[in-house]
Amino acid sequence: MGMKPNPDPQLPPGQQLVAPGKWPIIGERTPATVPEQWVLEIGGATDQRLLLTLDDLRQLPQIRQTIDIHCVTRWSKMGVEFEGVPLGDLLNLAGLQPAARFVSFNSHSVRDHSTSLALDAAVQQATLIALKVDGLPLSLEHGGPVRNIVPGRYFYKSVKWLKRIEVLVEDRLGFWEAESGYHNEADPWLEQRYWVPNLDRREAAKLIASRDFSGRDLLSLSASRRDLRGLQARGAKLRNADFSRSDLRQSDFTEANLSNANLQFADLRGAAFVDADLEGANFTGAQLGGARFIRCSLIGSSFFDPDQGLDSGAIFDAETILGDDLIEPLFPQQFEFVQQTLLAQKSRLKRE
Ligand SMILES: Nc1nc2c(c(=O)[nH]1)N[C@H]1C(S)=C(S)[C@@H](COP(=O)(O)O)O[C@H]1N2
Ligand SMILES: [Mo]
Secondary structure, eight states, X not given: OTTSOOSSTTSOTTOEEOOTTOOXXXXXXXXXXXXXXXXEEEEESBSSOEEEEHHHHHHSOOEEEEEEXXXXXXXEEEEEEEEEEEHHHHHHHHOBOTTOOXXXXXXXXXXXXXXXXXXXXXXXXXXXXXXXXXXXXXXXXXXXXXXXXXTTSOXXXXXXXXXXXXXXXXXXXXXXXXXXXXXXXXXXXXXXXXXXXXXXXXXXXXXXXXXXXXXXXXXXXXXXXXXXXXXXXXXXXXXXXXXXXXXXXXOBOTTOBOTTOBOTTOBOTTOEEEXXXXXXXXXXXXXXXXOEXXXXXXXXXXXXXXTTOGGGOOBOOTTOEEOHHHHTTSOHHHHHHHHHHHHHHHHHHHHO
C-alpha cells in the first residue's frame, strides 16, 4: 500500500478521509477524573516547575493553527483549526536545563496514558497546547479542556486531558509506543506506524506450524500465503500482521487485535471476528462467506481498493454476519461498497 502514489497529495500514504464532519473518538473516552481546578504542570529538567490553571493558560498569547489529523489506523481529517499556547512558549517560561532532550506529555487517565517526543522535534513541529478547536472549547471526549497537538505526526502523539508536561534527559516511551509497538517517531509521510517486528524468525515459523496464536503478542507477524486453516487466535495481538493470501478458513479471532493487519485476498470463510479490534485492517479481495463480525471496531478498515475498483472487493455471502452498526464508521467509499454488496446479496436471496 505504501508504494502506490497517493492520488491526493495532501494525504499521507495509506490514509483515507473520514466523512465530512466526522471526527472518530479513539482510545480512551473519558479522563480518570475531572479535577475541579484543572492544573497543568510543567517540570522535570526545567529551571522551575510551573503550575498553570486554565485561566493562566488563557492569559498567555494564543495562536491558531490549522492542522491535518492522521490517525495510525488510517483515517485522516483535514483542516482542523486548533487554538492554544505554543509548547515553545511554555518551555521558555519554565526554562530548559542544558541536559534536556525529550518531552513527555502525561494525561489524566486511569492507565496513566502518555506519549513522548524529542524536544527539538516537538518544538520544530510547532506543538500546541490546545484549548479550542474550530473556535469552541475542546469537548471532554476529544481531550478537553486541554490537550497537546503535534502537527505532522500520527495523532497518538497528541494526548487528551493533558496533566503534565515533563522535560526529560532520557526518553520515556509512551503508552501506545510501549504497549502496542507504535513507532516512536510517528511520521505519517514515512508511514512510521510500528516498530520493526519483535519476533525471531524461527519462533514465528514454529507458531505458524502450530496454528495456535492464542493470547500471544505477534506484532507485525509475517504470515502471508500460509495454510492457517482453523487458526486459534483468541486474544492474540496481531497488529500490522501480514496474512495476505493466506488460508484462514474457520479461524477464531475472538478478542484478537488485528489493527492495521493485512488480510488482502485471504480466505476467511467461516472465520469469527468477535469483540475483535479491526481498526485499519485491510480486507480487500478477502473471501468473507460465513465470516462473523460481532462487536468489532472497523474504523479505518477497507474492503476494496478504490484504485483497483470494485473487482478488488471482498466477497460476502448470505451467511456473512456484518451488521449496519459495525459498518457505519467506515470511510464513505468503503461504507458504500460494503452496504451495496450486502444489499445485492440480500435481494439475490429473496429472488431465489
Ligand atoms: N489520554 C489519551 N490520549 C490519547 C489516546 C488515549 O487513548 N488516551 N489515544 C491517542 C490516539 S491513538 C488518537 S488517534 C487520538 C484520538 O483523539 P480523538 O479521540 O480526539 O480523535 O488521541 C490520542 N491521545
Ligand atoms: Mo490513533
